Amino acid sequence: MVSDYLQTVDWSRAQFALTAVYHWLFVPLTLGLSVLVAIMESCWVRTGDEFWRRTARFWMRLFGVNFAIGVATGLILEFEFGTNWSNYSYFVGDIFGAPLAIEGIMAFFLETTFIAVMFFGWDKVSRRVHLTATWLTAVGASLSAWWILVANAWMQYPVGCTFNLGSVRNEMTSFWEVAFSPVAVNKFFHTVASSFMLAALFVVGVSAWYLLRRREERMARQSIGVASVFGFVFALVTAFTGDRSGALVARVQPMKLAALEALYNGQTGAPLTVVGVLRPAGSRTADDPFYFGLGVPKLLSVMSFRDAQAYVPGIGDLLAGNPKQGILSAAEKMARGRVAVAELARYRAASEAGDRRTMAAVGRKFDPATSEGEEFLSEYFAYLGYGYLETPAQLVPNVPLLFYSFRVMVGAGVLFIVVLGVVWWLNRRNRLASKRWLLRTCVWMIPLAYLASQAGWVVTEAGRQPWAIQDLMPVGVAASKIPGASVSVTFFLFLALFTALFVAEVSILLRQIKIGPDAAGNSEPQKL
Template sequence: MSDILQTVDWSRAQFALTAIYHWLFVPLTLGLGVLIALMETIYYRTGDAFWKRTTRFWMRLFGINFAIGVATGLILEFEFGTNWSNYSHFVGDIFGAPLAIEGIMAFFLESTFIAVMFFGWEKVSRGFHLTATWFTAIGANLSAWWILVANSWMQYPVGCTFNPESVRNEMTSFWEVAFSPVAVNKFSHTVTSSFTLAALFVVGVSAWYLLKRRERRLATRSIAIASLFGLAAALVTAFTGDRSGAIVARVQPMKLAAMEALYDGEQGAPLTAVGILRPTQGRTSADEAFYFRIDIPKLLSIMSFRDAEAYVAGINDLLDGNAEQGILPATEKIARGRVAIEELARYRAARESGDEAALAEVTRKFDPSTPEGKHFLGEYFAYFGYGYLDSPEQLVPNVPLLFYSFRVMVGAGCLFILILALVWWYNRRGTLESKRWLLWLAIAAIPLAYLASQAGWVVAEVGRQPWAIQDLLPVGVAVSKLPSSSVTTTFFLFLALFTALLIAEISIMLRQIRKGPGAE
């Protein structure tokens, strides 16, 4: 048992490590590809060689980042089969579909046109080259769409039914999976936040040139495009972030409660703008949760349910239940989940023994078209994953990590809107170069953008723990049956490899930035 638990912990750590490193490269790819396409569009329309030179400079940085992002992404996808084989079996019919489409449609679109984008400048017409650049940018974002569809299904499993014969969830509606409200909002939020990061990268690098009094025209023109692009993206990110909070309140209430360190549910719940949490042990109520906090009255209720007096469930409500609000106790969910597991065991036993009567009875319970199936699937199988939990306390994710990560993400996002607005305004007036404090702030915003981006994924992924699939499969059951030593070894191998790749990318990037656009 100890080795199994260690395998679960090391598998989680390895997947988190790979995802964190992969996400260091993806946002810049998504946003910088679009910015490059916009710059090349200007070159196509004007014929000005300056814009060709500018586009090729930013394209070199894009290429370095793109190559390493692909390498880490491939490893991440293989880990589903190596470290999470039970998960892959349980949902492969659903989860595999968007990943397959991503590989066939999006990844091949990128790989087909990226060669033309980099090596076709003097070999194809300007129009075809521009098309290749746009298709590369579109392909990267289509790739993100299908991957985020797969991730969103893990957060909000819809469009499927369970087949007791194969012990797999099978897709019943591709439309529901691909266009669920969680998937649409997650894509919008993730991509626009990536556009913001890429814009801050371009602005920050250009600010460095202005501080060094180099490449002034490239810097000011790049800032003109990137700051406006980034400001628009940051405002949309704020809108989709607000929408994300409302969706989470409905489909993942424990995540919302943990993000706010909300232990006791409230009507007209306030949003904690700033707070310092007490140590986790012994913390059971709102009074014990904080050393210090500044609240905005009723804002959490407004953001969650668009109603200033709406009830927002707290951690204690979700664990102990709240009959008045229609919230089942966690113990009841665990009991119902165990009933679902027992019915699945009955199905297997009936098949093995040839008991046709028992087999027909249980089959009806797993058939959504029958009255028995509607009742069983809605009242019992909906809590299938709870049956594998040992105690209600396992349902509570890491509250301090979520609480602080959420505030880093939101606080940084507000700062980015201010920085991009100021940079755009002063650059438009031609006085940006004299605002050295703002140029340094723009440079500092680059690492902060990466930190905010990672914090967003911490909120999304840590917030749904202990679930690999919300309510249906906890991570402890999803893991492969591997010796913990194997996972530990590969963890440190990946740590060394990814760190070397990251150091290599930063070194090459800095070298190219120092050389400037003149070095082809």
Template sequence: MFTDYLSTVDWSRAQFALTAIYHWLFVPLTLGLGPLIAIMETLYVRTGDEFWRRTTKFWMRLFGVNFAIGVATGLILEFEFGTNWSNYSHFVGDIFGAPLAIEGIFAFFLESTFIAVMFFGWGKVSKGFHLTATWLTAIGANLSAWWILVANAWMQYPVGCTFNLETVRNEMSSFSEVALSPVAVNKFLHTVTSSFTLAALFVVGVSAWYLLRGREKRMATKSIAIASLFGLVSALATAWSGDQSGAIAARTQPMKLAAMEALYDGEQGAPLTVIGLLRPEAERSSNDDAFHFKVDIPKLLSVMSFRDAEAFVPGINDLLEGNAEHGILPAEEKMARGRAVIATLARYRQARDEGDTGTMQQIEALFDSATPQGEHFLREYFAYFGYGYLESPQQLVPNVPLLFYSFRVMVGAGCLFILLLALVWWFNRRERLDTKRWLLHAAVWCIPLAYLASQAGWIVAEVGRQPWAIQGLMPVNIAASKIPSGSVTTTFILFLVLFTALLIAEVSILCRQIKIGPKNE
């Protein structure tokens, strides 16, 4: 039974990863293409030029195909919290459910209401009202993203909550802390600006395809004029917010940062590795033997992490074995403190069953932050509650090669996008873009690269926080539902087939619509 439960955890993780990956193939284009369409329609309303109406409706068709499939995968993703992760849902449903409920009631209804007007209201409502509906659809999609990302950020940085000893659940104590935590704000900015960049590259790439074939030159050049500038600003904002993400991770998820850099031994004035080739896991135990080769920039990791060229950046070994000089507890000590909390909760349940009010009051004081002993217990012991469920310190180390290479794919692609969008904007502005066929081909190939970079970013975010479902409070092996592994295996295969079919259908429809091009009305 125990091995079967472990198998269930593994399959549940695989199924959730599958659903999230497929869902994120559709979401970023929706988030970024909405504002671009709204800008184009704004130009139509202001100028009255039918060219902009025709251009807007073309990109709107592509938006609609993508939006529909994205909604379908998103609904399945949310239901999986209840079916596959019921222990997680019970433990923090009071907190995690609030932003998801707001997303469903407010943002989703906003975009789903006005998207009907956006698609079917041409000629049936006034230009001004139709433009308003288009902008509200774009805003609604990004509001949906805000609340979903708030929920995700809380899993990585749990704040604004208190532990209820009676129900053994975390409950929200401050909605503003949850909704406006620095992790949530930064995650939203980074995710949305990267989605804007992806959508801009999509518009630029499709337009470049038309120019390569000598078709729809005016639509292509005008679309590129808008999308390249929009994308360049977004890409620069993505780089800025990504830098902020690294600084936040250094303080809230140091193991993620250490794994991203394959940093085994902490250093003062730590260098940033630009590129490198990792040795096999069995050969990696220190900085000296982690790489076959690498190219790094001295002190840059310390600067990016703590804004100090001489700052100490802890490595994997420091976080596992401890570093007294820098106030880092050994993982074994954290695990021991976590087990002490679990034992205390067991004592409380026993005392409650036996009617031992004296013991109950003593333990309740430990969980009361208003008392001195409670403040100490919550800070020094309960903060490591989740560590008590781990079997080995090595479980705290995520997949180092996957994180290391994914991070460099994301950053490298991001730098390339900034350069490409700047060149496209420059040559298009000087009406020389159609002569730069190498640049047009590069723009087309940047469409799949943008999706690869986007997926790599989420791999860094989610794989980097393993083994935690909730950072420091609940590991994934405790969060999963206790259901037969065969049930999860079956649904995993069904979802794999279904999502792959949906992806093939979307790509086929998009390619067909692009080949057809804008319609004359």
């Protein structure tokens, strides 16, 4: 039975990862391209130049293709919480369900309502009404992202809740604390800014393709002018919020940070490894994890704690403990977690037997209003999730995956800042079209942007393993008790479906790009 359930957990993780990866192929372009289209349409309304109307409609077509397929994958992703992760959904549904419900009722409703006017209202409403619908579609897309990212951030940093012993569920105590936790706010700005940057690189890359073929040169130059400035600004915002993310991770998810840096032994004034090649697991040691590595002295301490002499705990500290630094060992956390698990089992047994005296005794330990409860909740229940782990080694995520993914993300981000800045400068001086090597580089920035975006989510999600909810619920407990074979079948069905959708989208996008803006139509201008 145990091996069957472990198989279910593995397949459920694989299926959720598959759905999330495919869904995230569509979301960033939707977020950023909606804003760029709104900016271009604003240029049309302000100037009355039909060129901008034609340009906005062209990019809107590409946005529409991407939006439709993104919705399909997103709906499947949300349903998987109930089908594959029912234990998780029961345990924290009161909290996690709230932002998802708001996203569906408010943000997604706003987005899908005005998208109809955006696409079909060109010759049916005034310019200003149509522009308003376009901007509201863009706002709705970002609001959808906000509530989804709030839910995700809570899994990384659970706040604003309390445990109900009677229902054995976590329940929300502060909506505002959940919605505006520092992790949620920073995650939103970092994710949306990086999405805006990706969309800008997409527009620049497609426009560069037109310049290479000497087609639609005015549209290409003007689109590059808008997108390069837009992308450069948000590339800087991405870098700033990424730095802030590192500081937050250091405080709330230290194991993730240690794995990102392959830092096995904690250090005072820890260096940041810029590039490196890890040794295989069998030959990797805490003192020598790299074949070679190039680092910047003390930079990790500065980025993590804003102090060049700060101590950054390593994987070894977090497993074995470090009393000098106030770090509990994994074994101690697991022992405390098992005490909390045992108390829950004791309460359940007493409830079934009608033993009110025992129920009251256990209840006092879970009551934050009493000194006994305050101590138990902070010293034992805070480590509840550790009580379900079998070995401390389970706390270590996939170090090579995180180490290399993080460097792909950061390295590509630095390259994007440089490329967007250079492209903007040359385009402004009307010298970009002659730099054919740079135009080809811009085209290749499109797949690199998607790779960097996916690497960012690998860092976020793989880095918090083994937790479904940081410190409270490991994934091994969160999964539904359904046959692993059932999940494996749907995994391959989804794989085939998502691959078909992805191929269809790419094919349609390439066809529309090849056709060019003429297919957008050239109806008569509207009156204000």
